[in-house]
Amino acid sequence: MTSTRNGIPRVQADAVSYRYPDGTTALHEVSVRVAPGEIVAVLGRSGAGKSTLMRCLAGLEAPTSGRVLHDGVDRSGLRGRARRRAHARVGLVFQEFQLVERATVLSNALIGRLACQPLLPSLVHFVRSRDREIAVEAVCRLGLEEQLRKRADALSGGQRQRVAIARALAQQPDMLLADEPVANLDPVLARGVVDDIVRLARVEGLTAVLNLHDVELARHVADRLVGLRAGRLVFDRPTASISDTDLDLLYADSARPLAGVQ
Numbered sequence: 001m002t003s004t005r006n007g008i009p010r011v012q013a014d015a016v017s018y019r020y021p022d023g024t025t026a027l028h029e030v031s032v033r034v035a036p037g038e039i040v041a042v043l044g045r046s047g048a049g050k051s052t053l054m055r056c057l058a059g060l061e062a063p064t065s066g067r068v069l070h071d072g073v074d075r076s077g078l079r080g081r082a083r084r085r086a087h088a089r090v091g092l093v094f095q096e097f098q099l100v101e102r103a104t105v106l107s108n109a110l111i112g113r114l115a116c117q118p119l120l121p122s123l124v125h126f127v128r129s130r131d132r133e134i135a136v137e138a139v140c141r142l143g144l145e146e147q148l149r150k151r152a153d154a155l156s157g158g159q160r161q162r163v164a165i166a167r168a169l170a171q172q173p174d175m176l177l178a179d180e181p182v183a184n185l186d187p188v189l190a191r192g193v194v195d196d197i198v199r200l201a202r203v204e205g206l207t208a209v210l211n212l213h214d215v216e217l218a219r220h221v222a223d224r225l226v227g228l229r230a231g232r233l234v235f236d237r238p239t240a241s242i243s244d245t246d247l248d249l250l251y252a253d254s255a256r257p258l259a260g261v262q
């Protein structure tokens with residue numbers, strides 16, 4: 001458990017359980033706290049509940065029981081503009097990039113700005129010059145200035161994911177949540193993109209929570225590792241304190257006992 005100087009985590013899950021409509025319970029009373037500026041990687045086997053936890057932390061799903069607090073506040077009751085503002089504070093990056101393929105890099109980044117606007121201007125795609133500046137700056141920070149006017153479908157996989165990160169940064173979030181952000185990329189590109197996310201998070205003082213399949217990469221970049229197994233929290237500790245044995249047990253066949261892991 002990590003707390004900030006004033007004791008309030010950037011995001012926390014308190015005894016979060018999540019059950020899908022078909023009855024699958026994906027999370028069982030998971031509690032996690034992430035301090036401002038902290039880089040946390042979520043690990044676990046396929047089906048362990050990583051994406052579900054990410055979606056709960058992002059506020060995209062409401063827990064079946066338990067609660068999620070952002071800066072100490074439960075945002076689930078927010079509606080309208082307050083809700084949009086709250087959502088804009090969390091920048092999301094997904095495996096599938098989710099770009100508008102036929103739009104330019106700049107237009108895709110500008111979508112991040114629309115998330116910060118009141119509903120009406122965003123519906124008519126009204127773009128203020130300040131929004132454009134912020135979007136251009138985000139694209140440049142990802143090293144894509146040469147590609148500003150290119151269409152998203154004309155970019156490589158690594159460049160496309162960088163556009164998705166630029167879109168998230170253009171929201172000027174205080175937290176980045178990246179759910180398998182590099183699962184579609186080769187290992188070298190994957191490392192480059194994750195390094196970019198972490199570098200930018202550190203420079204901007206952003207909190208970052210990453211769901212990563214590559215354990216070594218996670219160990220390399222994260223301050224803390226959260227291990228999930230069959231929807232239950234197995235560990236949540238500083239990276240340096242997680243041993244190979246902890247990781248072996250996290251990924252072991254379900255028939256094997258979990259004794260000794262905490």
Ligand SMILES: Nc1ncnc2c1ncn2[C@@H]1O[C@H](COP(=O)(O)OP(=O)(O)OP(=O)(O)O)[C@@H](O)[C@H]1O
Pocket residue numbers: 020021022024025026044045046047048049050051052053
């Ligand atoms: N829409 C859904 N409806 C029903 N069950 C679901 C749904 N999405 C996920 N699940 C189930 O919830 C559990 C957790 O899934 P989740 O996607 O969170 O795991 P994960 O650790 O992210 O897996 P992966 O690494 O394969 O993406 C799994 O048993 C999965 O089958």
